[in-house]
Amino acid sequence: MTVREGIHQRRSIRRYADRPVEEEQIDLLLEAAMAAPSACDCRPWEFIVVRDPARLAALAGISPYSQMAAHCSVAIVPCAVPERQAICPGFFPQDCGAMIQNIWLQATELGLGMVWCGIHPIKELEERMAGLLETPEGVVPFALLCIGYPAEQPAPRNRFEQDRIHREQW
Amino acid sequence: MTVREGIHQRRSIRRYADRPVEEEQIDLLLEAAMAAPSACDCRPWEFIVVRDPARLAALAGISPYSQMAAHCSVAIVPCAVPERQAICPGFFPQDCGAMIQNIWLQATELGLGMVWCGIHPIKELEERMAGLLETPEGVVPFALLCIGYPAEQPAPRNRFEQDRIHREQW
Numbered sequence: 001m002t003v004r005e006g007i008h009q010r011r012s013i014r015r016y017a018d019r020p021v022e023e024e025q026i027d028l029l030l031e032a033a034m035a036a037p038s039a040c041d042c043r044p045w046e047f048i049v050v051r052d053p054a055r056l057a058a059l060a061g062i063s064p065y066s067q068m069a070a071h072c073s074v075a076i077v078p079c080a081v082p083e084r085q086a087i088c089p090g091f092f093p094q095d096c097g098a099m100i101q102n103i104w105l106q107a108t109e110l111g112l113g114m115v116w117c118g119i120h121p122i123k124e125l126e127e128r129m130a131g132l133l134e135t136p137e138g139v140v141p142f143a144l145l146c147i148g149y150p151a152e153q154p155a156p157r158n159r160f161e162q163d164r165i166h167r168e169q170w
Numbered sequence: 171m172t173v174r175e176g177i178h179q180r181r182s183i184r185r186y187a188d189r190p191v192e193e194e195q196i197d198l199l200l201e202a203a204m205a206a207p208s209a210c211d212c213r214p215w216e217f218i219v220v221r222d223p224a225r226l227a228a229l230a231g232i233s234p235y236s237q238m239a240a241h242c243s244v245a246i247v248p249c250a251v252p253e254r255q256a257i258c259p260g261f262f263p264q265d266c267g268a269m270i271q272n273i274w275l276q277a278t279e280l281g282l283g284m285v286w287c288g289i290h291p292i293k294e295l296e297e298r299m300a301g302l303l304e305t306p307e308g309v310v311p312f313a314l315l316c317i318g319y320p321a322e323q324p325a326p327r328n329r330f331e332q333d334r335i336h337r338e339q340w
Contacts, residue, residue, distance in 0.1 A: 003279035006173035090291040097267025109173035121260040
């Protein structure tokens with residue numbers, strides 16, 4: 001799959017086939033994640049890989065929008081560590097956005113389906129996730145990525161809008 | 171180029187050849203940008219494409235870390251519009267991170283070099299960019315992306331760190 005195909009074929013997948021994601025595929029997703037850029041190369045991230053069905057069910061319960069976690073094969077929870085960015089504070093959300101996009105595009109190429117459930121900056125969700133995953137002080141559960149072989153194949157979307165483009169100035 | 175190759179070959183390129191980037195390539199970069207995910211599909215972004223050498227030189231002057239803007243063929247300045255996210259506030263930085271990563275990976279596939287200069291959340295840089303690009307109130311110049319055909323070919327980096335990975339919980 002070319003880069004361009006991956007970018008344009010990526011969709012949110014919330015229904016998963018009854019087929020486990022291989023550990024080798026999860027390794028490739030984490031390699032893609034850590035290949036992402038970050039401000040001052042601070043790499044302000046850690047990863048929790050969840051496969052236990054009971055824990056996945058618990059993650060599904062944190063919000064009405066995370067119910068698909070109960071049915072995915074694996075969840076990756078990227079966590080941010082803001083204090084690692086002491087030399088360029090405040091950049092961790094955009095860094096984590098780029099990092100998650102790497103995971104999502106790699107998942108698309110591997111034929112995996114994924115959905116990105118936002119956690120940060122919603123404090124209530126961060127706290128529920130921290131409780132379930134026993135993250136220490138200073139570590140921010142950033143997102144909940146539910147991953148599995150897809151049981152739905154939505155068509156690519158076209159989000160292009162010409163009027164969002166300005167030339168030389170606003 | 172496969173998705174995986176794009177993800178792992180991407181590097182910051184700060185020296186550019188004396189060859190203009192074709193408008194068709196810029197179109198592909200903007201298409202990639204707008205194919206990115208965003209919280210609640212709010213698409214909280216706009217784009218300013220800068221090619222005028224005098225304006226590129228002015229952008230280069232906003233910080234000691236943006237000097238390569240004077241020598242690139244084209245700069246793309248993604249801007250955030252936080253008020254478009256009224257239904258899910260606060261997600262625009264991570265959305266813009268994913269969007270910029272799409273641009274960077276597409277640039278890599280096209281054989282273009284790029285560097286991502288952070289602007290938001292540094293208020294002083296946001297204000298200098300806003301002044302130069304005449305952005306209205308409520309629009310946040312988010313980053314400065316300098317793009318050109320590369321005049322350097324740094325080797326891929328390996329940023330993988332096994333100890334960043336936790337299983338089931340922290």
